[in-house]
Amino acid sequence: xxxxxxxxxxxxxxxxxxxxxxxxxxxxxxxxxxxxxxxxxxxxxxxxxxxxxxxxxxxxxxxxxxxxxxxxxxxxxxxxxxxxxxxxxxxxxxxxxxxxxxxxxxxxxxxxxxxxxxxxxxxxxxxxxxxxxxxxxxxxxxxxxxxxxxxxxxxxxxxxxxxxxxxxxxxxxxxxxxxxxxxxxxxxxxxxxxxxxxxxxxxxxxxxxxxxxxxxxxxxxxxxxxxxxxxxxxxxxxxxxxxxxxxxxxxxxxxxxxxxxxxxxxxxxxxxxxxxxxxxxxxxxxxxxxxxxxxxxxxxxxxx
Amino acid sequence: xxxxxxxxxxxxxxxxxxxxxxxxxxxxxxxxxxxxxxxxxxxxxxxxxxxxxxxxxxxxxxxxxxxxxxxxxxxxxxxxxxxxxxxxxxxxxxxxxxxxxxxxxxxxxxxxxxxxxxxxxxxxxxxxxxxxxxxxxxxxxxxxxxxxxxxxxxxxxxxxxxxxxxxxxxxxxxxxxxxxxxxxxxxxxxxxxxxxxxxxxxxxxxxxxxxxxxxxxxxxxxxxxxxxxxxxxxxxxxxxxxxxxxxxxxxxxxxxxxxxxxxxxxxxxxxxxxxxxxxxx
Amino acid sequence: xxxxxxxxxxxxxxxxxxxxxxxxxxxxxxxxxxxxxxxxxxxxxxxxxxxxxxxxxxxxxxxxxxxxxxxxxxxxxxxxxxxxxxxxxxxxxxxxxxxxxxxxxxxxxxxxxxxxxxxxxxxxxxxxxxxxxxxxxxxxxxxxxxxxxxxxxxxxxxxxxxxxxxxxxxxxxxxxxxxxxxxxxxxxxxxxxxxxxxxxxxxxxxxxxxxxxxxxxxxxxxxxxxxxxxxxxxxxxxxxxxxxxxxxxxxxxxxxxxxxx
Numbered sequence: 006x007x008x009x010x011x012x013x014x015x016x017x018x019x020x021x022x023x024x025x026x027x028x029x030x031x032x033x034x035x036x037x038x039x040x041x042x043x044x045x046x047x048x049x050x051x052x053x054x055x056x057x058x059x060x061x062x063x064x065x066x067x068x069x070x071x072x073x074x075x076x077x078x079x080x081x082x083x084x085x086x087x088x089x090x091x092x093x094x095x096x097x098x099x100x101x102x103x104x105x106x107x108x109x110x111x112x113x114x115x116x117x118x119x120x121x122x123x124x125x126x127x128x129x130x131x132x133x134x135x136x137x138x139x140x141x142x143x144x145x146x147x148x149x150x151x152x153x154x155x156x157x158x159x160x161x162x163x164x165x166x167x168x169x170x171x172x173x174x175x176x177x178x179x180x181x182x183x184x185x186x187x188x189x190x191x192x193x194x195x196x197x198x199x200x201x202x203x204x205x206x207x208x209x210x211x212x213x214x215x216x217x218x219x220x221x222x223x224x225x226x227x228x229x230x231x232x233x234x235x236x237x238x239x240x241x242x243x244x245x246x247x248x249x250x251x252x253x254x255x256x257x258x259x260x261x262x263x264x265x266x267x268x269x270x271x272x273x274x275x276x277x278x279x280x281x282x283x284x285x286x287x288x289x290x291x292x293x294x295x296x297x298x299x300x301x302x303x304x305x306x307x308x309x
Numbered sequence: 310x311x312x313x314x315x316x317x318x319x320x321x322x323x324x325x326x327x328x329x330x331x332x333x334x335x336x337x338x339x340x341x342x343x344x345x346x347x348x349x350x351x352x353x354x355x356x357x358x359x360x361x362x363x364x365x366x367x368x369x370x371x372x373x374x375x376x377x378x379x380x381x382x383x384x385x386x387x388x389x390x391x392x393x394x395x396x397x398x399x400x401x402x403x404x405x406x407x408x409x410x411x412x413x414x415x416x417x418x419x420x421x422x423x424x425x426x427x428x429x430x431x432x433x434x435x436x437x438x439x440x441x442x443x444x445x446x447x448x449x450x451x452x453x454x455x456x457x458x459x460x461x462x463x464x465x466x467x468x469x470x471x472x473x474x475x476x477x478x479x480x481x482x483x484x485x486x487x488x489x490x491x492x493x494x495x496x497x498x499x500x501x502x503x504x505x506x507x508x509x510x511x512x513x514x515x516x517x518x519x520x521x522x523x524x525x526x527x528x529x530x531x532x533x534x535x536x537x538x539x540x541x542x543x544x545x546x547x548x549x550x551x552x553x554x555x556x557x558x559x560x561x562x563x564x565x566x567x568x569x570x571x572x573x574x575x576x577x578x579x580x581x582x583x584x585x586x587x588x589x590x
Numbered sequence: 591x592x593x594x595x596x597x598x599x600x601x602x603x604x605x606x607x608x609x610x611x612x613x614x615x616x617x618x619x620x621x622x623x624x625x626x627x628x629x630x631x632x633x634x635x636x637x638x639x640x641x642x643x644x645x646x647x648x649x650x651x652x653x654x655x656x657x658x659x660x661x662x663x664x665x666x667x668x669x670x671x672x673x674x675x676x677x678x679x680x681x682x683x684x685x686x687x688x689x690x691x692x693x694x695x696x697x698x699x700x701x702x703x704x705x706x707x708x709x710x711x712x713x714x715x716x717x718x719x720x721x722x723x724x725x726x727x728x729x730x731x732x733x734x735x736x737x738x739x740x741x742x743x744x745x746x747x748x749x750x751x752x753x754x755x756x757x758x759x760x761x762x763x764x765x766x767x768x769x770x771x772x773x774x775x776x777x778x779x780x781x782x783x784x785x786x787x788x789x790x791x792x793x794x795x796x797x798x799x800x801x802x803x804x805x806x807x808x809x810x811x812x813x814x815x816x817x818x819x820x821x822x823x824x825x826x827x828x829x830x831x832x833x834x835x836x837x838x839x840x841x842x843x844x845x846x847x848x849x850x851x
Contacts (some may be wrong), residue, residue, distance in 0.1 A: 011427030020432075080450065140324070140331035143342065144349035154571035155564045156524040159540070162532070162548045163556045167370050170551075238437065246439045253532045269445035269533055278447050285438040292437050301366075484681050487649050491675040491752075492695045494669050502694060506685045584684035584726060 020084050024074065029059040030081040031073035036066060038076070061066075082275045090279040103259070106283050113248045114287060116176045120183020121244040125237065128191030129186070135192070136199040136225065137217060146196065152189045158182075161250045161291040179251035183307040187240030194236025196230025227306060235298035241291045249284060261287075312363030317358045323352030372554040380554040385558025387543070388562050395540040396566050398455035399527035403462025408519060411467045413514065415474035416500075429475055436468040444530040453534045461530040466519035469513070480505050480522055510585045513578035520571045524563060596660060596782045597623040597646055597749060602653030604641060604808075612841025614807030615641045616652070621801065621810060627751075628776055628783045629791035631801045632839060633846065638808020639786045639801075644751050647783065659750070671699055671760055672742025673750040678758050680735035682727035682742075689714070689723030692742045699746055713741040716775060731765040737771070744779070751783045758788060766824060767794055773822060790843075794818075794836045795827060802839055812842035 036046045047065040048054055048124040049154045054062060063070065074083035082090075092104065098105035131149075161182045182279060201222050210220050252262025261284045268277035327345050335341050354374045360366070361373040368376070381388065418424045444461050451457035483506055489499045531541025540559050547555040582588050602619035603620035605612045616638045616709050623629050644650040648664035659667035667673065674695075682691045689710050696706045702730055715722050717737040717766050727735050736756055743751060757765045769792060776783055794816070802812040816835060818826060826832055 008430060010425050012430050013427075015424070015427035015431050086334070132460040139336065140328045140345070143331045143336070143345035144327050145346075147346040148350065151568055154521055155567040156521060156528055158525050159528050159544055159560055159563050162545050163553060163560075166548045166551070167553070170369055188445070220560075242437050242439070246441055249439060249442060249531055265442055265445050267532070269449065272449070274446070281442045281446070284442050288438050290435065482681070484677050484679060485683075487644075487647075487700075488675065488677065488681060490649060491647055491668065491673065492698045493671055494698045498698050502698065503683070506683065509685075580686075584728070586728075589728065 023081075023084055027079065027083045028063055028070055028073045031076055031079045032059055032062050032066070032069060034076060034078075034080065035069045035072045036062060038165070039069060053064055060277055078272055080274065082278050083210050086275055087278045087282060090275045091282055093281060095283075100250070106261075106264070106279065109259055109261055109280070110283050110287055113179075113245070113252065113262065116179035116248040116251065116260075117183050117241070117244045117287075117291075119176060120180035120247065121187050121241050123180065124184035124187035124244065125191050125240060127186045128240075129195055129233075130152075130198060131192050132195035133221065135196050137221070142196075149192045149196075153193060157189075158186065158190025158247060158250055160185075160245065162253070165251055179248045182247040182251040183244035186243040190236045190239045190243060191233075194232050194239070196228060199225045201232060202228045230302060230306065231299075234295060234302075238292050238295050241295060242288055244289065245284065245288050260286045310363065313360045315476065316363065316521075319352060320356050321349055323341035327464060357399055367555060369551045370436055372557055377557040377561065380558040383490075384555065388558060389541045390538060391543050392566065394455060394536075394538045395458065395527050395531065396524070399458030399530070399539070400462055400523040402455070403459035403527065404466055404519060404523040406459065407463035407468050407523075409514060410463070410550075411470035411515070412474050414467075415471050415478060418471075418475055419478045419504075420509035425475060425479070429472065431534065432468050432472040432475070436472055438561050440465045440468075441529045444533045448534045450528065453536055455539075458527045458530045458535070458539075462523045462526040465522045465526040469518045470515040471520065473511045473515030474508060477508030480511060481507050509582045510578075510587070513574070513582060516574050517571060517578070520574055521567060524567050524570070528563065594625040596625050596627075597621070597784070598658045599642075599645075599655065600657075601655035602642075602645065602652050602657060604638070604645065604650065604652045604704060616645070617807035619655070619808075619810055621813070623782060623799075625782055626780050627798045627799060628785065628797050629801060630797040630801060631784070631786045632788070632790065632793045633784070633803035633808075633843065634718040634805055635788075636808070637803040638805070639803050640754055641808065642803075643754050643786055644786060646750075647673060647752055654813050671695075671746060671747055672744065673752050674693070674748040676736075676740055676743050676751065676753040676837075680727065680739040682734070682735055682738060684726065684728055686726075687723060688719065688725050688727065688730070688738045691727065691738060692723075692745050695746050696748045697766060701746075703846070709745050712730065713744045716744060717741040718771065718794065731764075733760055733768060736760065736768065740772070740775075744775075744781075749781055751781050753783065753785045755786050757792070760767065765792070777820065790836050790839050791827060794832060795822060795824075795838060800839055802842035802846065811846040812838075814838055814842070832849045833847045 032052065037051060039046050040049070040051065046054075046069070047058065057065075073079070074086070076082075079086070094106040098107075100107040100111075102108060131145070135146055135149075164181055165178045168174070168181065199221075206224060206228075207220070210224055215223070229275060248260070249262035249265070252260040253266055261280050262284075264280035265277055268274070268280060311418045327348055330336065330341050330345055330348075333341075356372075358373045358375055361371055372380075375457040418428045441461065443464050443570070445458075447464070448457045450462050485503055485507075486499070489503055494521040527539075528544070532545055535542040537546075540563055543559050544556050547553070547559070579588055592729075598768075599619050599621045602616050604616040605614055619638075619642060631642060633639050641650060645652050646659060646664055648668040657664055660670075660672055662670070663673075675760070682688070683694070686694065692710045692713060693706050696709060701709065710723065714723055717740055719734065719737055719741065722730065722734065722738075728739065730738070740753075740756065757768050760768070772783075773796060785793075786798060798816050798820070800814040800816065802808055802814070803809065804811045814835060818831060
């Protein structure tokens with residue numbers, strides 16, 4: 006609780022920095038617009054202004070500063086512009102509208118969640134297999150670890166197109182990408198968790214002559230929970246990135262990735278930023294939700 | 310059908326062989342630990358090859374490994390140019406700038422307890438966000454060439470390295486700090502002789518996470534616009550032309566680059582943090 | 591205060607403010623330690639013996655009274671590097687060799703390269719660790735690590751050695767051996783030693799003076815001047831004189847305990 010104030014100060018500083026950065030980023034555009042509108046700017050011609058450093062322009066035209074926070078297509082939109090766009094496209098639009106961020110967010114979220122569920126389920130199964138079977142451990146585990154160092158997201162465009170060519174479209178291809186991106190972190194984290202009980206605890210079960218299944222249910226699975234949740238948080242974030250990147254290559258019309266791409270085609274910076282923040286909010290909400298579930302589960306188990 | 314049957318037989322054979330080694334008396338030896346995954350990998354490749362040929366899977370769905378290998382061998386100049394553009398110029402530049410900036414920021418933040426308590430939660434929060442989404446913005450600002458890719462990489466690696474370094478610099482015990490006090494050590498003496506070495510395992514943890522992020526950032530950023538060069542560009546262009554062998558060839562290069570990059574950082578880590586329990590093995 | 595007084599505490603008070611209210615860690619502590627003394631502090635946990643050591647080292651600030659070390663405030667004495675502190679755990683840096691650890695304070699204090707090497711070699715010999723300078727701490731036993739940490743405190747010629755249960759975590763056989771070595775070291779170097787311990791035999795065996803403390807509030811209940819000679823073989827622990835002093839310490843501890851109840 007004692008970190009509330011420092012966090013607020015840091016966030017406020019970041020927002021302040023953002024406003025400050027918007028001034029030099031946008032001042033050229035603002036002055037060009039002002040010149041076209043017939044206003045007095047120094048220096049008067051665009052060619053001359055291009056010669057000057059942005060800071061000189063800001064100092065010579067202090068009156069232009071408020072306008073740098075209110076452009077329609079700024080290079081860097083000000084925080085309140087992004088917030089207004091976010092509010093406008095969520096609360097201000099019917100959620101079935103193509104202009105509603107809730108609609109686009111849901112398109113991405115549904116693929117994320119489906120893929121995450123598949124990837125996590127398979128990941129846990131493989132982890133159990135690896136812990137129970139020595140030959141699986143020795144064959145598969147090194148590759149699972151190596152996979153963590155590879156940008157496997159590069160497969161995404163291919164998966165979309167290949168699945169499209171065999172007639173699979175819509176949510177499934179994106180979910181496949183989300184699934185394999187969350188799969189490997191869950192396998193690696195879960196194996197670590199299932200192996201976390203120490204020798205004494207395992208020996209105790211051996212003195213009870215417990216079966217492998219009993220050892221799994223009564224010791225290994227409960228002991229793995231903290232590790233599982235840690236990798237689930239990494240996995241869900243990776244899933245979301247997967248779903249967003251999965252929307253890029255086919256020029257999808259719906260989803261947060263599609264909003265990013267469309268925004269960058271048409272120079273709609275405010276739209277890009279609001280899609281980016283929607284994705285960030287989604288990621289934060291998903292990770293936060295998992296954190297909440299983690300706390301409940303661990304408290305229920307009596308370990309936290 | 311023969312080939313498919315052969316694939317199944319080969320799969321069984323490989324599994325049986327690995328089972329023999331894993332359950333055998335030398336399972337813990339270095340050779341066995343190396344052999345088993347390699348046999349597994351080789352069998353997967355062979356089965357892939359046989360199934361693609363046996364079932365006559367079209368090229369636009371899944372090319373055979375032999376075809377991918379031939380494509381790699383036949384396109385070395387292109388692959389090399391793409392590698393230079395994406396990895397060396399984009400990823401590596403961004404990695405060096407981002408990690409350096411993050412570590413320097415962490416050193417500054419660490420001087421103030423107030424700042425540290427504010428930056429840690431915010432940094433952890435930001436590190437979990439889909440930062441790769443900043444790619445379209447940064448492409449707009451820095452242009453299509455590698456500079457924008459390096460900028461995306463900087464944004465992606467900054468926070469994980471920052472958070473790990475800040476946490477690592479706190480990783481000294483009260484006793485170790487008291488000892489430095491009894492020597493009347495100055496701030497920078499304590500920093501260089503105690504806190505920085507103690508933080509190294511954490512810093513390298515961040516640096517290792519950042520290697521993969523750097524490559525991901527550089528490749529994905531090219532999906533938002535690039536010159537007609539680069540691994541991400543080649544992947545999306547080749548996907549469009551349905552030449553999947555080229556896509557796979559680029560993925561092979563990306564996998565190698567990622568693994569080697571990570572491996573090199575891990576090697577440096579081993580040399581620097583040889584004393585840490587996790588490295589003494 | 592005469593010329594040979596090294597540490598002088600007058601009406602020392604220290605109150606910690608904790609979440610459960612104030613804790614009176616030290617109350618009305620009066621003590622002077624002379625040059626060349628070996629003073630042990632003994633008492634149950636919470637009696638303030640470690641706190642008193644930390645006050646002398648300027649690791650804690652008293653809330654009342656005064657302490658002087660070599661005629662200065664503890665803070666000035668700390669800046670002049672007047673003492674070597676040995677903690678309960680060896681606390682050696684795992685990334686430095688034994689010699690590197692002993693060199694650490696010498697580097698900080700700005701000794702020349704040649705002098706560092708010379709001093710490291712000398713103190714390694716003093717604690718019987720010749721030949722181990724190139725090893726890493728985690729390659730050594732707990733007893734050897736603790737000896738290295740003593741060597742680290744000896745390297746820079748501080749004339750006061752503050753030791754906070756340095757052998758507390760070691761087994762009894764190792765502990766006996768280190769006690770003997772410490773006495774030999776003290777005889778050879780003539781340092782002033784303040785030594786915190788839980789163990790009555792250890793305190794009696796080592797000390798010229800034994801300070802008995804009791805908790806809530808932390809205070810001194812008895813100061814025993816030991817009549818034992820300075821040179822002490824281990825067998826001295828079986829003499830009547832030794833047992834008598836040990837008995838007096840135990841009585842002091844018990845009295846302090848019943849006061850508090």
